[in-house]
Amino acid sequence: xxxxxxxxxxGLKIIGTRPSFFEYLKQVWAGRDFAFTMSLYASESANAxxxxxxxxxxxxxxLQALAYGLVFGLILGSLRPENFIPFLITGVFLFxxxxxxxxxxxxxxxxxxxxxxxxxxxRILLPLxxxxxxxxxxxxxxxxxxxxxxxxxxxxxWDWLYLIPITLLMFLFSTGLAMISARLTVQLKDLGxxxxxxxxxxxxxxGIFFEVERVFSSYPEVLAVALLNPVHAFISLAxxxxxxxxxxxxxxxxxxxLWSVGTFLxxxxxxxxxxxxxxxx
Amino acid sequence: xxETKSSSKPVVVVDDVHVTYEVYGTGKKARSAGAxxxxxxxxxxxxxxxxxxxxxxxxxxxxxxxxxxSGKSSLMRAIAGLFPATKGAVFTLGRATMLGVGAALLPNxxxxxNIMLGGxxxxxxKKELAEATASIVDFSGLKEFxxxxxxxxxxxxxxxxxFSIAASKKHDILIIDExxxxxxxxxxxxxxxxIRQMRQEAGAVLLVSHNMKSIQDTCNRVIWLEKGELVMDxxxxxxxxxxxxxxxxxxxx
Numbered sequence: 001x002x003x004x005x006x007x008x009x010x011g012l013k014i015i016g017t018r019p020s021f022f023e024y025l026k027q028v029w030a031g032r033d034f035a036f037t038m039s040l041y042a043s044e045s046a047n048a049x050x051x052x053x054x055x056x057x058x059x060x061x062x063l064q065a066l067a068y069g070l071v072f073g074l075i076l077g078s079l080r081p082e083n084f085i086p087f088l089i090t091g092v093f094l095f096x097x098x099x100x101x102x103x104x105x106x107x108x109x110x111x112x113x114x115x116x117x118x119x120x121x122x123r124i125l126l127p128l129x130x131x132x133x134x135x136x137x138x139x140x141x142x143x144x145x146x147x148x149x150x151x152x153x154x155x156x157x158w159d160w161l162y163l164i165p166i167t168l169l170m171f172l173f174s175t176g177l178a179m180i181s182a183r184l185t186v187q188l189k190d191l192g193x194x195x196x197x198x199x200x201x202x203x204x205x206x207g208i209f210f211e212v213e214r215v216f217s218s219y220p221e222v223l224a225v226a227l228l229n230p231v232h233a234f235i236s237l238a239x240x241x242x243x244x245x246x247x248x249x250x251x252x253x254x255x256x257x258l259w260s261v262g263t264f265l266x267x268x269x270x271x272x273x274x275x276x277x278x279x280x281x
Numbered sequence: 282x283x284e285t286k287s288s289s290k291p292v293v294v295v296d297d298v299h300v301t302y303e304v305y306g307t308g309k310k311a312r313s314a315g316a317x318x319x320x321x322x323x324x325x326x327x328x329x330x331x332x333x334x335x336x337x338x339x340x341x342x343x344x345x346x347x348x349x350x351s352g353k354s355s356l357m358r359a360i361a362g363l364f365p366a367t368k369g370a371v372f373t374l375g376r377a378t379m380l381g382v383g384a385a386l387l388p389n390x391x392x393x394x395n396i397m398l399g400g401x402x403x404x405x406x407k408k409e410l411a412e413a414t415a416s417i418v419d420f421s422g423l424k425e426f427x428x429x430x431x432x433x434x435x436x437x438x439x440x441x442x443x444f445s446i447a448a449s450k451k452h453d454i455l456i457i458d459e460x461x462x463x464x465x466x467x468x469x470x471x472x473x474x475x476i477r478q479m480r481q482e483a484g485a486v487l488l489v490s491h492n493m494k495s496i497q498d499t500c501n502r503v504i505w506l507e508k509g510e511l512v513m514d515x516x517x518x519x520x521x522x523x524x525x526x527x528x529x530x531x532x533x534x
Contacts (some may be wrong), residue, residue, distance in 0.1 A: 002296075003294055003295075003296035003297070003334060003336070004294075004295065004296050004370060004372070006291070006336075007291065007294035007296065007372035008372070010290065010291050010292055010294075010374070011374060012291060012292070012293075012372035012373055012374045013372060013373065013374070014370050014371070014372050015360075015362040015365075015371050015372070015373050015376075015377070016359060016362045016363075016364075016365030016366060016370075017365065033401050033406075034401035034402055034408045037397060037398055037401050038385075038398065038401075041387055041390055041397075041398055043396055044388065044389075044390065045388075045389040045390050046389075046391035046429070047385040049389060098286065112384070114383070114384030115384040115385055115402075116363065117358065117363060117364075117384070118362055118363070118379045118380055118381040118382070118383070118384055119363075119379070119381075119384065119385060119402050119403070120361060120362055120376075120378070121402065121404075227283070276365045278363065279363065280302065280303075280364050
């Protein structure tokens with residue numbers, strides 16, 4: 001009798017192989033408290049040593065919005081959208097959640113080698129927890145966003161509630177993207193270097209400070225592609241919900257939903273396929 | 282030498298395990314400008330464990346010795362299921378856990394929050410952990426400091442907290458990788474006592490250490506690895522003596 005048969009006949013189980021997908025989901029569910037606590041505490045820890053502490057969560061994107069507002073407000077001149085401040089703030093704040101999730105998600109495995117070497121848990125909890133942390137950081141920004149809307153005399157309407165499904169879709173999309181990029185950066189470290197450029201490119205093409213319909217109006221092909229961009233869809237929908245003069249386009253709902261659900265499902269499967277590989281270097 | 286409760290029931294079976302790492306090459310000396318360019322993306326294989334087999338039975342405490350880079354930690358990670366074997370297989374009865382939660386902790390947060398975080402990382406249920414927290418704090422002896430951020434702790438204090446979190450849970454199979462050097466002498470004795478107690482509760486214990494005395498004090502069997510291969514497997518004194526002789530011979534060369 002060889003060793004493997006000896007082990008099996010004594011009821012021992014083989015370890016270190018990738019669990020079945022269903023088994024994996026069960027492990028993820030069992031680890032939910034760990035993932036959530038990790039996100040909450042990491043968010044708390046990040047600004048623990050600054051004097052203003054968690055105020056930086058809203059100060060940073062506000063300063064960003066201020067800088068972009070001054071620069072692009074002047075450059076754009078007549079192309080500047082109406083209600084520029086609410087328009088810009090919605091774009092900058094939502095984008096900062098997306099870009100934060102993308103970059104911390106992509107790093108979530110490669111930056112946790114110590115944890116991977118000692119503690120066993122389904123590794124997908126790491127990108128998930130990274131996005132959850134960004135989401136926790138995003139909540140006060142969301143509060144500030146609503147406040148800015150009121151200050152700039154946008155009427156409080158039932159439409160504001162659409163922000164809930166919009167952020168939910170954005171969360172799904174960001175989580176899927178984090179899982180995909182986390183695995184890709186493990187298998188090809190060089191990709192980590194490209195992420196800032198991808199983010200930058202997205203920033204300038206998602207209509208953060210301009211209306212894609214107006215700016216790209218003379219390039220119909222470019223406009224068609226730009227309208228398929230999920231980040232633009234999330235931001236545009238949020239503006240439609242919050243800003244009284246703007247409305248939510250049904251086709252954008254469809255684009256946003258398809259991207260979110262598709263990216264999330266693909267992300268989970270794609271990440272799970274390489275489960276036995278994370279941390280091996 | 283301690284009495285053992287070993288039986289004939291296997292709890293860990295290591296069957297011809299190989300562990301290989303892929304490393305992108307910056308490990309070679311550059312000979313010329315041309316060679317420098319050529320090596321940029323070269324991949325190298327590091328074979329840390331090369332075909333090791335053994336069986337651990339219920340109640341055993343097995344010491345693992347070997348010089349630096351002999352593949353001890355790689356083998357332990359394979360047994361814990363952290364880095365799977367490249368070839369061959371590991372079988373366990375229940376789960377093998379490494380005693381260590383340091384990497385999960387956040388220095389900016391209080392000791393108490395870190396107990397929460399480390400405990401959940403170890404696989405505690407939230408409710409279970411709430412009950413265990415008091416005894417973890419108690420064991421660490423850090424009651425007055427538990428509200429302070431962990432970064433304000435001394436090295437010894439952090440080590441005590443880490444050990445107390447990890448040691449508070451019952452484990453099927455316990456892997457201890459150089460964890461005995463914690464804290465001051467008083468805490469070290471307490472930790473050793475705790476490990477003895479955990480041994481009684483766990484199915485088996487694997488102990489990696491460079492300290493031959495602590496290996497001989499706590500183990501009833503020792504495995505010696507060298508360059509990823511199993512050199513010797515037997516009684517603690519015999520294996521440790523052979524290993525020490527080998528190391529001293531190496532120093533003379």
